[in-house]
Amino acid sequence: MSVTRAKQRQAQERVNQAGSLAKSLAKPVGGWIATFQEAIGMNAPALAERLGISRNNIYAAIQNEQAGTISLNQMEKIAEAMGGRLVYAIIPREGPVEEIVMAQARTKARRIIQRTRAHMALEEQSEGLRSEAEMVEDLAADIIREGRRDFWQ
Template sequence: MATTRSMRQLARKRLDERFAALRALPPPTRAAPRGGWIRTIREALGIPRHELGRRMGVGEKRVVQLERGEAEGKLTIESLARAAEALDCELVVALLPRRPLEQTVTDRRMQLAAAWLKSRALDTMAMENQAVSLDDLPSQLVREIEQQFPDERLWDPT
């Protein structure tokens, strides 16, 4: 089943709402502790490495490797999930866009439209001292730009 533009817009809106809640958290809250989550939680609970290893079905040496791997950003999600389970934790993994998804799509569409318009009418108008900014474009032209650059083509190499 093909995803329609309105379905993608709705998906972006819902995701942007969820991301807004995560963005509202102060950056230190979103960042992993210096030694990584496994070590920090294990130590806070007072669980020795050998006990965590027993719960995970691995040796203490492997727990050291897991903690080091997490702190270095080299641990697989599968390993992190196993450690989380052994620590009675829920694993939460997220990609948090730096700005709303809808804004990213709009900006990309306008970037493509600017290049397209520049290669056509705006160049001629500028030469005639009649330059127009994208902010001044009427809503009908914005709709035409959305049709000219649908979501499916926004990320094609230019």
């Protein structure tokens, strides 16, 4: 296995692991800042003092988190001030990351197969070909096995 392929495998395993863990970590209704504050018993004035900012800035940060507009940098600073740490990840919506890769490889393979079949039909050479679905699956598997990354283009 090539170094590039090994690194890709490791990255896939890490993303899949994060995806599995994230299922139990849905964002709380009030957001993580407010939830963590509640869990440790720290009020907004105490948090503001630790950060050297006003209470209103803490309330704004909580609202920004709920709205999805807070920066990772700000979340990290707030987490550290409360004795926590920020953890974030990009994970697949559903299933393992390999399914995303295979779906894209199938899309690329389908385009290649359809183009090839069209040329063969024009030359009257399409007699006896396997089904398009079989050909797409085989070509997609070959694309992945070869470690090609051009299918994202």
